[in-house]
Amino acid sequence: MSGLSTKRLMKELADIQSKGTPEGIILLSADNMDEWVFLISVLGDETIYKGETFALRMKFGNRYPIDVPEVSFIVTFLANGQYQPPMHPHVYSNGHICASILADNYQPWTVLNAVAICITMQSMLASNNKKERPEGNDRYVRSAPSNPKLTRWHYDDDVGIGIKFSCHNPAKWV
Amino acid sequence: MSSDGDNDDFLYEDEYDDEFDQDDIDSTSEPDVYDAMSPAMEEAPQKKPYDVSWKVKTLQEIIDMQNKEITKVQSLLEVPASSAAILLRHYVWNSEKLQEQFWNDPAQALEAAGLSPPSSPTTHTSTQPTGVFECPICCMEYDYPSTYSMGCDHRFCKDCWIEYLSGKIKGEGESAKIQCMESGCKRIVREEIIDDLVTHDISKRYHNLLNAAFVADSPTLRWCPHPNCEYIIECSQAPTRMLNQLVPTVQCKCGDDLCFGCGYSASHRPVLCRIVKLWEKKCADDSETANWLQANTKECSKCQSTIEKNGGCNHMTCKKCKWEFCWVCMGPWSEHGTSWYQCNRFDEKSGIDARDTQAKSRASLERYLHYFNRWANHEHSAKLDAEFYQKTEKKMEQMQNSGNLSWIEVQFAKQAVDAVIKARITLKWSYCMAFYLKRNNMTELFEDNQRDLERAVENLGYLLEQNISDTDSIAKLRQDITNQAAYVQKRHDILMDDTLRGYLEVSYSAGDW
Numbered sequence: 001m002s003g004l005s006t007k008r009l010m011k012e013l014a015d016i017q018s019k020g021t022p023e024g025i026i027l028l029s030a031d032n033m034d035e036w037v038f039l040i041s042v043l044g045d046e047t048i049y050k051g052e053t054f055a056l057r058m059k060f061g062n063r064y065p066i067d068v069p070e071v072s073f074i075v076t077f078l079a080n081g082q083y084q085p086p087m088h089p090h091v092y093s094n095g096h097i098c099a100s101i102l103a104d105n106y107q108p109w110t111v112l113n114a115v116a117i118c119i120t121m122q123s124m125l126a127s128n129n130k131k132e133r134p135e136g137n138d139r140y141v142r143s144a145p146s147n148p149k150l151t152r153w154h155y156d157d158d159v160g161i162g163i164k165f166s167c168h169n170p171a172k173w174v
Numbered sequence: 175m176s177s178d179g180d181n182d183d184f185l186y187e188d189e190y191d192d193e194f195d196q197d198d199i200d201s202t203s204e205p206d207v208y209d210a211m212s213p214a215m216e217e218a219p220q221k222k223p224y225d226v227s228w229k230v231k232t233l234q235e236i237i238d239m240q241n242k243e244i245t246k247v248q249s250l251l252e253v254p255a256s257s258a259a260i261l262l263r264h265y266v267w268n269s270e271k272l273q274e275q276f277w278n279d280p281a282q283a284l285e286a287a288g289l290s291p292p293s294s295p296t297t298h299t300s301t302q303p304t305g306v307f308e309c310p311i312c313c314m315e316y317d318y319p320s321t322y323s324m325g326c327d328h329r330f331c332k333d334c335w336i337e338y339l340s341g342k343i344k345g346e347g348e349s350a351k352i353q354c355m356e357s358g359c360k361r362i363v364r365e366e367i368i369d370d371l372v373t374h375d376i377s378k379r380y381h382n383l384l385n386a387a388f389v390a391d392s393p394t395l396r397w398c399p400h401p402n403c404e405y406i407i408e409c410s411q412a413p414t415r416m417l418n419q420l421v422p423t424v425q426c427k428c429g430d431d432l433c434f435g436c437g438y439s440a441s442h443r444p445v446l447c448r449i450v451k452l453w454e455k456k457c458a459d460d461s462e463t464a465n466w467l468q469a470n471t472k473e474c475s476k477c478q479s480t481i482e483k484n485g486g487c488n489h490m491t492c493k494k495c496k497w498e499f500c501w502v503c504m505g506p507w508s509e510h511g512t513s514w515y516q517c518n519r520f521d522e523k524s525g526i527d528a529r530d531t532q533a534k535s536r537a538s539l540e541r542y543l544h545y546f547n548r549w550a551n552h553e554h555s556a557k558l559d560a561e562f563y564q565k566t567e568k569k570m571e572q573m574q575n576s577g578n579l580s581w582i583e584v585q586f587a588k589q590a591v592d593a594v595i596k597a598r599i600t601l602k603w604s605y606c607m608a609f610y611l612k613r614n615n616m617t618e619l620f621e622d623n624q625r626d627l628e629r630a631v632e633n634l635g636y637l638l639e640q641n642i643s644d645t646d647s648i649a650k651l652r653q654d655i656t657n658q659a660a661y662v663q664k665r666h667d668i669l670m671d672d673t674l675r676g677y678l679e680v681s682y683s684a685g686d687w
Contacts, residue, residue: 004312004314004333004334004337005312007312007313008311008313011313063337066311066337066338066355067341
């Protein structure tokens, strides 16, 4: 792997190692420079996800951070145990996430980085109070591409980069 | 799209303009003009009140149009050319609105368009600090000349800029609205910066996209939809609100017709754009039926052998049993040679009878298929145009050789073929029109016109298929074909005239669909 992402990812990794990650977020593995796994849990007693931990996978292309990484929740066995994607109206049962910040037509991330994606996901979970799958989950999962970036998401509104999420139904995928 | 003073320069300067106004006032006695049609008249057809004026522009002219506007705004507002371009694009080339907003609050107008406010330093790059700079995107270190920042002071290395701009242009097809790389910064990247950074190919694509956006944003411009054609049509007489009364068919310099209203890549007269859209959608939904497949092949009505029509007129002769029949109605041809010709109308009465005994949906499918089959039939014939031309050219050579006719004297055959093809396209759409027409007196008139044209075209098609035997028969054939072609042209113009004039006078109304 080469290109403009290498140095950037090394720096992000070095930052994580020196400064650590926010509470509730752990870097589980970054053995491959281009594929990292984070563990995410929601803090506090108020959350409907109390006691649950989710694994978030990020795959970086060599155009990162000009291109967004491929981000999804893990649905398989890992060395440390089994992970399931959170029950959430924007998370499909195959781990794909419908969030406008993960779409490709955005500005490069000078403020956002791998940890910031985790924080955004954490707040997405924290603000939810209904454990349910998105509408049309089964239909989507049956025919979805393995790379969620290939899905053409249709967002209800254009919130852009930030904590807020918008969705919904995958209009069409190629 | 431009100020009043400028309209004269690139909207109305064509010579048709005066004619158009005259036609508008005095246009009642025109259809007969075609009776004495000569080839010379076909070169410059008389304009009808339902015709629009248009001009064909080259890409360079489109670029010049933009530059002219940019120069004007540049001097009026005293801003650099690239800022003028960004402002104009933001205000969709409406320079009046731009000026109004700008003089109202210059800083706000610039800000809204993605430009730095006039007070802020825009020449930051000239006072670069020395030393090394770490690009916040790739985290690599660079000396300052290898970095770049716009007026907004967000600095990145040129490699990241190139990667970003190339991705936006090539990957996402963006042009006028490429913003600064900094999250949330709305500053628009200027043309000259993009040209300076990206490769030649990408810069070319960027400018193509800018031009495409200019044409797409302008209600008076439209790209010629034909493959490999790079002309642009300019027409200011067919705004969207007029499309209920006008079918603005125009001809590009590439020689092909198109509809300025909807961009359909051929003439769809006499049918209105929105009806064409309905029809196409219906055909896409319904035509995958077994019934549609049946439209391509038919069984001889006598011996039942399967026949595919591969060109020519509707007068079919079965190769197997020699039975002569009509391809459209499948009835015996003997009934068609005389005045009786029932092929063009869907018998409403039998439709009612059918509804009595069969499900309603079945009847409506049948009604649709009736019109669709006739539409598809002409579509199919039109697809065999090239072959028809070839055959006729061969025949013209033959006539020149055996009949001692000069090249100019055999041109009548080509003109006849042109008339047939033109009429077939009109007939094709007339069936779409008939499908959607509400039944009233006007419908009767329409169907009469349609039937007359249908018959005239068939006769001419038949004459053109005739074999040439000797010099005498050539002379007679020439006479017959010329007469019949003139008749087809006349019937064609009557049908067009009645219908298109009807739209203007709102005497046609759509049925319930």
